[in-house]
Amino acid sequence: MTKTMTFAAALLAASVLGGMANAKTLVYCSEASPANFDPGTTTGGNDFDASSRTVYSRLVEFKHGGTEIEPGLADKWEISDDGLVYTFHLHPGVKFQTTDYFKPTRDLNADDVVFSFDRQFNKQNPWNGDKYLPNLTWDYYTGMDMPKYVAKWEKVDDLTVKLTLTEPNAPMLANLGMDFASIVSKEYADQLEKSGKMADFSTKPIGTGPFQFVDYQLDSVIRYAANPDYFKGKEKIDDLVFAITPDATARTQKVLAGECDVAPYPNPADLATIKANKDVTLLDQAGLNIGYMSYNTTIPPLDKPEVRHALNQAIDREALIKALFQDAGATPAQNLIPPTMWSWNKDVKFDSYDPEAAKKVLADAGLKEIQLWASDRVRPYNPNFQRAAELIQADWAKVGVKAEIVNYEWTKYRAEGKKKDRPGAFQVGWTGDNGDPDNFFATLFACSAIGVSNYSSWCDKDFEDLIQKAKKTSDQGERTKLYQQAQVIFQKQAPAFLLAHSQVYAVVRNNVSGFKMDPLGIHRFDGVDKSE
Amino acid sequence: MLRYLLNKIALVIPTLVGITICAFAFVRLLPGDPILAMAGEHGVSPARYEELKEQFGYNLPIWEQYARYVGEVATGDFGVSISSKRPVLEEFKTLFPATLELSFFAMIFAMVIGIPAGIFAAVKRGSWFDQSLMGTALVGYSMPIFWWGLLLIIFFSGYLGWTPVSGRIGLQFFLKPITGFMTIDSILYGKWDALRSALSHLVLPAIVLGTIPLAVIARQTRSAMLEVLGEDYVRTARAKGLSAARVISVHALRNALIPVVTTIGLQVGTLLAGAILTETIFAWPGIGKWMVDSIFKRDYVVVQSGLLLIALIVMAVNLIVDVLYAVINPRIRAA
Numbered sequence: 001m002t003k004t005m006t007f008a009a010a011l012l013a014a015s016v017l018g019g020m021a022n023a024k025t026l027v028y029c030s031e032a033s034p035a036n037f038d039p040g041t042t043t044g045g046n047d048f049d050a051s052s053r054t055v056y057s058r059l060v061e062f063k064h065g066g067t068e069i070e071p072g073l074a075d076k077w078e079i080s081d082d083g084l085v086y087t088f089h090l091h092p093g094v095k096f097q098t099t100d101y102f103k104p105t106r107d108l109n110a111d112d113v114v115f116s117f118d119r120q121f122n123k124q125n126p127w128n129g130d131k132y133l134p135n136l137t138w139d140y141y142t143g144m145d146m147p148k149y150v151a152k153w154e155k156v157d158d159l160t161v162k163l164t165l166t167e168p169n170a171p172m173l174a175n176l177g178m179d180f181a182s183i184v185s186k187e188y189a190d191q192l193e194k195s196g197k198m199a200d201f202s203t204k205p206i207g208t209g210p211f212q213f214v215d216y217q218l219d220s221v222i223r224y225a226a227n228p229d230y231f232k233g234k235e236k237i238d239d240l241v242f243a244i245t246p247d248a249t250a251r252t253q254k255v256l257a258g259e260c261d262v263a264p265y266p267n268p269a270d271l272a273t274i275k276a277n278k279d280v281t282l283l284d285q286a287g288l289n290i291g292y293m294s295y296n297t298t299i300p301p302l303d304k305p306e307v308r309h310a311l312n313q314a315i316d317r318e319a320l321i322k323a324l325f326q327d328a329g330a331t332p333a334q335n336l337i338p339p340t341m342w343s344w345n346k347d348v349k350f351d352s353y354d355p356e357a358a359k360k361v362l363a364d365a366g367l368k369e370i371q372l373w374a375s376d377r378v379r380p381y382n383p384n385f386q387r388a389a390e391l392i393q394a395d396w397a398k399v400g401v402k403a404e405i406v407n408y409e410w411t412k413y414r415a416e417g418k419k420k421d422r423p424g425a426f427q428v429g430w431t432g433d434n435g436d437p438d439n440f441f442a443t444l445f446a447c448s449a450i451g452v453s454n455y456s457s458w459c460d461k462d463f464e465d466l467i468q469k470a471k472k473t474s475d476q477g478e479r480t481k482l483y484q485q486a487q488v489i490f491q492k493q494a495p496a497f498l499l500a501h502s503q504v505y506a507v508v509r510n511n512v513s514g515f516k517m518d519p520l521g522i523h524r525f526d527g528v529d530k531s532e
Numbered sequence: 533m534l535r536y537l538l539n540k541i542a543l544v545i546p547t548l549v550g551i552t553i554c555a556f557a558f559v560r561l562l563p564g565d566p567i568l569a570m571a572g573e574h575g576v577s578p579a580r581y582e583e584l585k586e587q588f589g590y591n592l593p594i595w596e597q598y599a600r601y602v603g604e605v606a607t608g609d610f611g612v613s614i615s616s617k618r619p620v621l622e623e624f625k626t627l628f629p630a631t632l633e634l635s636f637f638a639m640i641f642a643m644v645i646g647i648p649a650g651i652f653a654a655v656k657r658g659s660w661f662d663q664s665l666m667g668t669a670l671v672g673y674s675m676p677i678f679w680w681g682l683l684l685i686i687f688f689s690g691y692l693g694w695t696p697v698s699g700r701i702g703l704q705f706f707l708k709p710i711t712g713f714m715t716i717d718s719i720l721y722g723k724w725d726a727l728r729s730a731l732s733h734l735v736l737p738a739i740v741l742g743t744i745p746l747a748v749i750a751r752q753t754r755s756a757m758l759e760v761l762g763e764d765y766v767r768t769a770r771a772k773g774l775s776a777a778r779v780i781s782v783h784a785l786r787n788a789l790i791p792v793v794t795t796i797g798l799q800v801g802t803l804l805a806g807a808i809l810t811e812t813i814f815a816w817p818g819i820g821k822w823m824v825d826s827i828f829k830r831d832y833v834v835v836q837s838g839l840l841l842i843a844l845i846v847m848a849v850n851l852i853v854d855v856l857y858a859v860i861n862p863r864i865r866a867a
Contacts, residue, residue, distance in 0.1 A: 035615035220817035
């Protein structure tokens, strides 16, 4: 009997959903299965594409295709003069999605916002620990130092939320645009807690975003429908489908065959085929990352900027990039931050290749031997540390410097490399989190990051003053000026050899409009349309 | 017979212990600290590191970790995935039908072509057909699955447009799983176009996964057939004046098939190993792709328990083959 019922119900569902076949459907061939659909608990870009960027919204949002902040669920906000208190005014009448597993009885309010953050740090919150999901680590919340900066979240009234900080921190606004800061429904959470189905919160998501969740067949297909109540207006696509396709060549073939409309990260070897096809377009952009090599600026003769410049000049960077990135290509780095990030200083140019000049300086400084560090891991900003080390070694040999390559497994590599007294040149890199320049400059080269992630052990007073001031100033125009000055100092002092920002690609069918590459590496489908 | 059975089952126990040790050790022998690997680019503070180590039980002595692990597995608790937080066994159950379905069709493909080809090669021994078939079988056996799969996709799906590139069924079909087998489910729903779509999605991956077993089966059939064709009873049958077709199909083939059946049973391990690559290329939502994803995500719990579950299945199938063999061939029981 039960079997017959299940069968009948399934049949009904199939026929209802079968009727949706004529609707406008966009198929995205995603690169991996999402871990789950709760963006507070996950860390992967593909997790976020499938949850926070489709189902959820945040207080503030990144501009589509950029790193600037614009209003999201908060229409406007005020920041107190001391930079400690942020007051957010919520958009009135925002509805959570209505699905077959949840029917909201009220609109979004301040309780939802407070709950969305409280659950990530408050050990008393039942959603913080094992009761919800086993082994939760809330990696992004702790990784972005939120526990250090956030004093408290408070509800002022239904549509007003107040955030108090422990110290001024301008990048906080960008943090709130990040995926982990997605706003979830407290009403839905309460309902699941009562019915004892808390784990459903991570598999059947409810948010206020442009698309609502319909179904997920493990490791295969995720289905969404346009959210009819979306507060920024219903999307033009009716159905959004993620077809999970891990192999890069198969993904490209699917776009070429018309089985999907958009696919990220094509195989570099397929780029020529894609460019030759008239039905599809290859989109590219410099990724929000940087590959570089840190000199330990405290150990002579590397403590002298001219010696570091000379080492930079001795490297044939163009040939190096070509050998490492091959067909995929990469943008040679002029600054620590990529050109897609606000405050990028276009007047700053990285050292040009000049082995003759380098040879003289290095001979005068008496630099004959140096350690050159390499690891085994493939990173987006450097596909092959070992090969890079060998090429740099050859370039340096030409100017009379003998480099000894030091190898470690990746986790040990970084643990050894960040030690204050680590000698020589250390290859490393960074992928940005929130599009804020502070996330590059302060994370990688602040004095306080020595021994943590400042692999150059570089502490320059002028540079430090500028980036600390920029961190505490909330005016973006002012911050831009400060970071641009910081880039000039960085170039003069040369604490590192800057390699490149790797190129990121996506393949899109020509009948799709409105899809943009995103410097943050996310794939968004709001504002995307498709013609037949 | 009972003694034979008990003997076989007794042999399973040390194998099982060995597998748990292998799965446990394998994950721990991988380079890199699991906690640091999980933390990613940001790294973790030393205090948080200790906290996480305790949370995941990595602070315990290694023997205690192993004892804990075996204890859990013995009670049917295969742990919870680090990344998805779902029970490993639940994910396995959801995904296994896809692998089973693919393996089944791959095996059908291998047998339908492999057995007749082997027979024909044996009958025409030394002919150009025999020579080229055995050559092709050797090539098939040595074929790198990854390359072979991509080649077929680019030619049949990309260039000719005959088959879909990847996936299990056309995206317009939205069938809530009943059995988890796409072909059976589409029949149960009475959706014939869905069945057609599911079958067309099976063609390329089944060929790719079936290629190695096909080569093995063809070679095995040929050699078994050659052996049987030289037997006295075949000569007798021929002498009786039976037609060549009848001698081959009734007298020779039935006897030649016994070792072939064993070979087929033993191919299960090959199929599951091949599924790892095939499923990844064809975006086939089975346990092979699941294992690869988990390795990339450094989801140690899934890798460890997945290895164990797959090993258990291979062992179970081998045990069944042993038993079947004893049923087919009574001489084995006494041995």
